[in-house]
Amino acid sequence: MINIFTLRKLFMLILVAVMLISAIQGISYGQGRGSIYWSEYGKIRRANLNGTAVEDVVKKQGHIVDITLDLHNHKIYWLNWEANDDHEIDETKSIRCANLDGTNIETVITGQEINCIALDPQTNKLYWGSRGFKGIQRANLDGSNIEDILNEPVGLAMNIELDLNVGKMYWTDLLLQEIGRANMDGTNVENLDVSPLQTLIGLALDVGNRQLYWSIPSNGIVQRASFNGHNVEDLITGLQKPIDIALDLCSEKIYWLSDSMVLNSKIQRANLDGSNVKDIITSLNSVSAIALDTEGIYDVSPDTKMLTTIWAKMKAE
Numbered sequence: 001m002i003n004i005f006t007l008r009k010l011f012m013l014i015l016v017a018v019m020l021i022s023a024i025q026g027i028s029y030g031q032g033r034g035s036i037y038w039s040e041y042g043k044i045r046r047a048n049l050n051g052t053a054v055e056d057v058v059k060k061q062g063h064i065v066d067i068t069l070d071l072h073n074h075k076i077y078w079l080n081w082e083a084n085d086d087h088e089i090d091e092t093k094s095i096r097c098a099n100l101d102g103t104n105i106e107t108v109i110t111g112q113e114i115n116c117i118a119l120d121p122q123t124n125k126l127y128w129g130s131r132g133f134k135g136i137q138r139a140n141l142d143g144s145n146i147e148d149i150l151n152e153p154v155g156l157a158m159n160i161e162l163d164l165n166v167g168k169m170y171w172t173d174l175l176l177q178e179i180g181r182a183n184m185d186g187t188n189v190e191n192l193d194v195s196p197l198q199t200l201i202g203l204a205l206d207v208g209n210r211q212l213y214w215s216i217p218s219n220g221i222v223q224r225a226s227f228n229g230h231n232v233e234d235l236i237t238g239l240q241k242p243i244d245i246a247l248d249l250c251s252e253k254i255y256w257l258s259d260s261m262v263l264n265s266k267i268q269r270a271n272l273d274g275s276n277v278k279d280i281i282t283s284l285n286s287v288s289a290i291a292l293d294t295e296g297i298y299d300v301s302p303d304t305k306m307l308t309t310i311w312a313k314m315k316a317e
Contacts, residue, residue, distance in 0.1 A: 129157025192229030
């Protein structure tokens with residue numbers, strides 16, 4: 001006959017098993033919360049990281065050139081170039097923001113010659129590449145206190161990425177055909193001649209492994225190198241005009257937009273080593289920018305303290 005102590009241990013064992021199953025389900029649920037954001041023909045759209053549940057977030061905009069996420073404040077920022085009824089770009093350019101669900105749209109900065117944007121949530125600063133030989137500028141997130149922080153030797157910055165751990169910014173330069181870097185106050189400028197005489201567009205940083213990733217649309221290549229520009233390698237080849245790229249370092253994936261300005265644009269991804277290339281979303285219309293929300297995907301973990309306490313009590317009885 002089973003005594004009360006055996007029944008109690010059996011009950012506790014079942015309880016631990018249930019908690020473990022719940023924790024695993026919680027992790028899976030957490031992993032499903034990640035999203036891809038991208039710009040497409042006057043709007044911003046998003047989907048799950050596997051390409052499901054596509055939805056419009058922001059609509060009826062001009063030509064959206066670049067987007068970046070402020071996950072700390074749950075905001076999305078984008079660079080908007082106005083277009084007329086014939087979809088021709090005029091001279092009105094602005095940085096706008098909204099909640100991640102597209103509500104509460106605001107214009108933050110206007111009247112500047114802007115090519116690309118980046119965000120530093122630690123200091124609440126916006127950075128952008130500027131036309132008109134102003135190089136790289138920055139301002140507060142509300143658009144106040146505009147500063148010229150870097151003029152020459154920037155030709156035309158097309159994509160800016162920030163390494164907040166060491167206070168560095170990197171950019172692809174369309175005119176000089178190189179990657180530049182400097183301190184975030186504009187000092188200590190360096191040029192990384194990683195792919196001479198090539199038009200570099202997309203740019204992404206793997207801060208943990210100190211690696212740069214970039215795309216060369218004309219050659220259909222995604223390349224990478226060390227942060228100092230050494231050890232350049234062709235990571236993925238044979239692509240159709242890869243433009244903007246983004247990294248999911250939690251899952252060790254790279255995402256990119258392929259074949260811009262046509263009706264069969266698409267989002268693709270691969271492992272960080274370039275293997276397992278696959279289409280995620282196809283039949284898109286004139287895509288130009290991509291950003292990933294992977295924050296919190298792996299933040300759901302088992303309550304190990306509770307499990308340990310329960311197990312200790314079981315062993316003690």
